Amino acid sequence: MEPNTAKRVAKVKLTLTKRTVEALEPTDKPWIAWDDKLTGFGCRVQPSGIKSFVVNYRAGDGGRKAPNKRVVVGRYGRVTPDRARRLAQELLGRVAGGGDPAGERARARALPTVGEACDEYIESGRGRAAETQRSYRRYSSLYLGDWRSRPLDAVTRIDIENRFHLITERHGAVPANQALSFLRSVYRRHCVDHEGLRNPVELWLAAGGRYHPKTRKQISSPAEVLPRWRVGIEAAVGNPVHRDLLFFGLYTGMRRGEIMPLAWDRVDLDAGLFRVEATKTGVPLELPVTRQLGEILARRRANSDAMPVNLRDWVFPSLSSRSGHVEELHAHYAKIGKVAGAKFWFHGLRNAFITVAERELMLPRSLTKRLVNHARPSDVTEGYAADWTVEQLREPAQRIADRIDELSDPEGSSVAV
Template sequence: MTSQTPPQRITKSYVDRLSTPATGQAFVRDTELKGFAVRVTSSGAKSFILEKRIDGKVKRLTLGRYPELTVEQARKEAHKLLGHIAVGRNPAAEKKQEALQGTTLKKAFDDFVKTRKNLKERTLYDYRRLMNVVFTDWQDKAMTSISKDMVSKRHNKIGSERGEAYANLAMRFLRALFNFAIAQYEYGNGHSILRENPVMRLTQTRAWYRVDRRQTVIKPHQLTPWYQAVISLKQDPISSQSALVADYLLFLLFTGLRRQEAATLKWSDIDLDDRSFTLKDTKNREPLTLPLTDFVFNLLQSRKAVENSEYVFAGEGKAGYLIEPRRQVQKIIQLSDVSFTLHDLRRTFITIAESIDISAYALKRLVNHKMTNDVTAGYIVSDVERLRKPMEQISIQLLRYCKVDEEKKILQFPIPRHT
């Protein structure tokens, strides 16, 4: 609700005496300077405004709050703006333009996250980490002030300190953020506040690091010591998470899943009666149902007997599921003398499958790779039962290399009794 008070000559003593409206806001207009007024809200806040017709519409410009801005300062500011308007300038548009030009990297990132509602949790985690680790000193910088030279120097700095692949990753993220800003922040005439994306300097000068795609796998002769080290992790008395991490690593190897797909798997996604499980949130956003081999079925049964979380591989953090078990992975590397990453387990699964001549179509379906350019693949329907045999064949071959008792198919791990 807005109330109007008869015009008065606005002075400091008058503003000090102004009473607070019960609701809404009240305006007192100045008798000397047309358009100049003071506004009082129900919270008691007082501010100076200027009302003037600009481009055919009455605009209300806020000059500042009282007492931070004195009456005389506000009156001078009102005079100055009236002069600008008289020569055809639009102070409101200029103020908006100035605010847009000051859009910081952090502001752009926050808006980017709000707009891109379908970002996966892991992707969002990686982006936030880049903002807080790599671009922490740029967060409060205006995007218009981040130059091509700054980008080049930062790319080189990250490459020397954190590795070339990480430097490329960071700059691909920054490029995406600038592309978003170019489309998101425009002046009233439709022109972007940014003339171009400064990260394009890396492309124009061919400065991107050449990083070959990782091709590392656990070789067949390395699987036995690796497997033994993983099993020994189950006996680790230091951490209660160690046995869970061991099962997680085995699950990755024997299913070929991506680490995030396995980590976020819930018990509600698993059908032990049907011996199958469903991935609802995959990288290509297509749900996939896969069979459980004997080995994985037994592993999950043992895990279910000792777990009470909704997640199969529960974590101790806020997410609820397992996040980056670096300490346990490092311990396995030390015990087995086999260096590996979590994604190496997926590559190992695929390599073993190819070595025993699993159908290319079956393998692509098992690891959820798209076959968009293959016309024949479009006519093939691979349901869970048709995938059961190739999945079991891969499992058997892995067990041979791991030298697990082939009759039992899985070591019978002791299940702790609840007291």
Template sequence: MARLTRTFVDGLGRRDRTFIEWDDDLPGFGVRVTTTGAKSWVVQYRAAGGGRGAPTRRMTLGTLATLTSEKARGGAKDILATVRLGGDPANDIAKGREAPTIKELAPKFLRADAKVGRKASTLALYSLYFKVHILPAIGSKRAKDVTDAEIRKLHRQIGIDAGKPSTANRVVATLSGFFAWGTKAREIDRTDNPARTVDLFRETSRERYLTTEELARLGAALREAETVGLPHLVDETKSTAKHARKPENRRTIIDPHSAAAIRLLILTGARLREILHLLWTNVDLERGMLFLDDSKTGRKPIVLNAPAVQILSALSRVGQFVIAGRSAGTEEEAPRTDLHRPWRAITKRADLQGLRIHDLRHTHASVGAGAGVGLPIIGAILGHADAATTAKYAHLANDPVRRASERIGGDNAAAMGEAPPPPPDSNVVVPMVRVRQ
């Protein structure tokens, strides 16, 4: 034994068998020499605070090419100090290598029973985020080693590089839920949540409310689509135009169930899946009610107004679902998944490009707010679980603030000789003046 200086170690030659030369000054620190002459620094200790019964651990610190003798000695001292405090660095590294990756844990997180109360639609969205965004970027990383910097990088790639800030925010929220679940279920050995420190992008509101004139155009296009059909526009300058149908045959008629679905969305303010997954057993025409077994906010009743009752009464019952799909009436009947094709055709005809189906729900609420229906009632109609969700329609309400503004503006315009004053309104808010005693 001797002090392991670089000069001494360089002088060690290879032997018939691999051997370790131990340092004379620092017990447990040594250099291993293989039969080929390759040399590497090692540290050896007894776990669990030492003792004859404790298991022996040996760790490789690095090769002579990567570590000087002094750096290797310093690293060995740090490890041995950790051992004296009850640590077991070698075992910790071994456990780290066995720690599951995000890809290995994802199937457990995405099980339907992983979290009570999670909707099937939410689960499908989470699965999509993992498949498209999360797994390709950090799926091979051990969950316990993922850093907030890596999640920020993914967030920027989706939000800035791909131009999808809303999706980027949803992906981070999904990862936050993943780490919260993993630590609580003891599947991930960490105490922090790296997704919670990520600053989300500011999202602009996408709510759109149809005007009376736009609703009229939508209704006209809907009636045309279900009767004579919507015309196909053919570019006669293209060579393929000669193969197109004759002008009188260039029309597409949408089926009555698609038309009924769109009308019910407008008239009830229901969510798309609440209408597409609606069963005839959920419909009570006598009481004018829909009783949904499961919606985004749980069990939910929907009041049917007279126009909605009329639509449902006239609709043919093909299968168990109100909005019949291709599999209606068969043993493998399933609800329709979307209304993409008829919706695109109708909105194009009505010159309402960019209008989303969900905007019909916003329009339903906006009409109610403008008519003076209170926000709590609108929230009840839409099935909002949180009053804050309904509050976004407050600026549309015909409330005292709006009426007061109309009165003041009208008086000012009349004083300028540009408009007559508004008629007296007992509901106008009049400020009270304090009288000095």
């Protein structure tokens, strides 16, 4: 039977088999040959000669007022007629059960993949610290890499549960917590934009899933560990730049990622202050220079002329790093701990600084939080108070540094050169 080329869809019915599909001829307009055994199943023939199997159906209750929809099952040559018929039967079965395959595909096309959503979330946080951004990229590629091509709605609660246990087994509790917390945040923004999308991490938590409990390393009393750590740093760290960086952390309580990229154009020795742009909280930090910090900075400035010109911008330069400043100190930790006879880690310096401020000197917590740039919760009373100025911080910062000297260096010797 010749198709009616005046219409887009020709009323041709026959049993779709390999022989009959091969015999279908293209015309100057697309047309469809419908199967005479399975209602809604057909083969569309394009003017180019390409043939594709399709399913036509009415969504909803299937009445005449319901919209007419069409789904492509597969291209002939890649899918056999028998295989296409079975797929069509499955699709029509879903329609009979209230499904809408065409609508589902449209929604899937509108949804980004896990990889696209992760990349978008990372790119949107340009105010985050560089270390945080690097961590997010690591979670996306290392822990979620095999999900990156999945649409967001293809990740289930069971997937989350299994992945949490897998990351825990292979990498530990902390990476498992961090990876799922990151993915939870990625989903949150898209759950707002795409109606019906559920956050699988929140579904896992609602079903009884639990992050691993957080455990923080605790230091012994500053009076016990600080003298040991000072001896360990002076004896085990031969690189004077690294040694000064560690002492800078001791006297400020700052995170290593905030100290390492400190540049000279952010230091004003005449005014006695320095400014940190790249902080974990994203809020720039301006702090006073205490006597101890002044000695360290003066020593670094005097030695900067011996460095190559391209490294002189950094307070703590490095000949071996891509950035030009120190990026890694972990190799020293075990050596310091061995000499000190007490476990050492950089964040322990921050813990010691806070303990001295709040327990030894009984300084206000809001002041300590400002000095170490801790995220401050939304406290109504604290919100009414003006923030601490650099001049207001100068005297308590010096008191903390002096008390650290008293505890860590009872003999009163200066910081090692």
